[in-house]
Amino acid sequence: MIHNYLIGSGVFYNKNKGGDQQLNLQAMAKDRNQIAELKKLIREELKECNSILWPKVCEMQSTEKGLEKIEELIIRNIAEEGMGIGSAIALIEQELGHQQ
Numbered sequence: 001m002i003h004n005y006l007i008g009s010g011v012f013y014n015k016n017k018g019g020d021q022q023l024n025l026q027a028m029a030k031d032r033n034q035i036a037e038l039k040k041l042i043r044e045e046l047k048e049c050n051s052i053l054w055p056k057v058c059e060m061q062s063t064e065k066g067l068e069k070i071e072e073l074i075i076r077n078i079a080e081e082g083m084g085i086g087s088a089i090a091l092i093e094q095e096l097g098h099q100q
Contacts, residue, residue, distance in 0.1 A: 053093070056093055077091060
């Protein structure tokens with residue numbers, strides 16, 4: 001299920017436009033489930049946050065608001081760029097480092 005999301009059939013690339021409303025509602029529910037599953041995977045990855053490699057991400061995820069923002073950024077990178085979770089975290093760390 002997540003594999004399909006990662007290769008671009010997730011909520012950002014939902015090709016099911018128009019047609020039967022029930023099918024659209026089912027597709028939306030499936031997309032929400034995929035995003036929820038992806039968020040679980042992201043949180044698992046961030047549980048073992050290495051403050052030497054990702055100091056800014058580790059600090060940011062210490063608050064619920066910061067964690068939600070990181071999840072959003074990671075999901076966007078996965079959906080738009082096809083990145084893995086670790087690569088997305090590394091990119092976010094790099095971007096946060098450049099903002100100083």
